[in-house]
Amino acid sequence: MLNMNEVRRIVVKVGSSTLTYDNGKPNIRRIERLVRTISDLQNRGFEMVLVSSGAVAVGTAKLGLAERPKELSVKQAAAAVGQCELMHIYDKMFLEYGINVAQILLTRENIVDDDQRANIHNTFTALTKIGVVPIINENDTVATAELKHIENFGDNDTLSAVVARMCDADLLVIFSDIDGLYDSNPRTNPQAKLINHVGRIDAKIRRMAGGAGSAHGTGGMATKITAAELCMDAGIPMMVANGDKQGLLYDIVDGKEVGTLFQRER
Numbered sequence: 001m002l003n004m005n006e007v008r009r010i011v012v013k014v015g016s017s018t019l020t021y022d023n024g025k026p027n028i029r030r031i032e033r034l035v036r037t038i039s040d041l042q043n044r045g046f047e048m049v050l051v052s053s054g055a056v057a058v059g060t061a062k063l064g065l066a067e068r069p070k071e072l073s074v075k076q077a078a079a080a081v082g083q084c085e086l087m088h089i090y091d092k093m094f095l096e097y098g099i100n101v102a103q104i105l106l107t108r109e110n111i112v113d114d115d116q117r118a119n120i121h122n123t124f125t126a127l128t129k130i131g132v133v134p135i136i137n138e139n140d141t142v143a144t145a146e147l148k149h150i151e152n153f154g155d156n157d158t159l160s161a162v163v164a165r166m167c168d169a170d171l172l173v174i175f176s177d178i179d180g181l182y183d184s185n186p187r188t189n190p191q192a193k194l195i196n197h198v199g200r201i202d203a204k205i206r207r208m209a210g211g212a213g214s215a216h217g218t219g220g221m222a223t224k225i226t227a228a229e230l231c232m233d234a235g236i237p238m239m240v241a242n243g244d245k246q247g248l249l250y251d252i253v254d255g256k257e258v259g260t261l262f263q264r265e266r
């Protein structure tokens with residue numbers, strides 16, 4: 001059971017399939033709801049950090065491309081366009097509630113370098129201290145070299161866990177297009193059952209988690225397990241919940257049991 005009395009800084013990660021329609025265009029209703037809730041929780045005294053995907057999807061739609069690009073450079077071009085559009089939307093919506101936002105784009109290289117990691121940590125600390133909500137995504141423009149070495153984050157699930165560790169978060173919430181971790185992929189097995197709590201990641205849990213389920217999602221449940229491992233190692237609880245369900249973030253901070261909670265057995 002999650003003890004919300006111990007939670008002050010919350011990292012919320014939202015995937016492309018939650019933030020955009022199948023055609024890649026921004027799902028304004030969901031984004032608005034997310035922004036309103038995060039703003040309200042920030043006002044309530046939590047320190048909110050947002051990890052947002054969706055740059056490639058939004059850029060693809062904005063450029064009028066027929067499908068998510070396969071060629072790396074075109075994908076990066078779409079991400080550069082989409083990131084700009086996404087931040088424009090966030091900035092505008094958060095400002096309606098008087099909340100300032102900041103964009104932070106990261107690569108794996110930034111995290112493994114001690115000096116750069118310290119700089120990022122300092123920036124997070126300064127931003128949260130003055131009540132700014134940092135919005136993080138992978139820096140898709142400079143991730144090319146890393147892609148070739150298969151060393152980029154590749155998915156924002158892993159990135160969100162790295163961010164949670166780096167900004168000393170007390171909780172990571174990953175919003176997905178599904179209720180949580182099931183004992184097998186519910187897209188292929190209608191009998192699959194939701195798992196409410198995972199206290200330890202082992203081979204059995206890893207076997208349950210499959211790949212992405214939609215055109216814009218990447219990583220699927222497998223990368224959420226990797227994220228959970230990173231969080232549990234650092235003693236940070238992590239939840240996977242459905243980004244389409246209204247009010248879930250309130251339920252979570254009110255200590256209600258939703259989705260799947262990954263929390264190290266004490």
Ligand SMILES: Nc1ncnc2c1ncn2[C@@H]1O[C@H](COP(=O)(O)OP(=O)(O)O)[C@@H](O)[C@H]1O
Nearest residue numbers: 015176177182184185210212213217218220221
């Ligand atoms: N054991 C599992 N439990 C739940 N979802 C699973 C499982 N295995 C694979 N998946 C797939 O993972 C998807 C969620 O991940 P993903 O497609 O990356 O979307 P998002 O970016 O919204 O998180 C689900 O829609 C489902 O198709």
Ligand SMILES: N[C@@H](CCC(=O)OP(=O)(O)O)C(=O)O
Nearest residue numbers: 015016053054055056156218
């Ligand atoms: N940096 C990429 C994120 C990759 C991605 O699609 O992640 P996700 O939707 O979280 O599985 C983007 O913003 O499009």
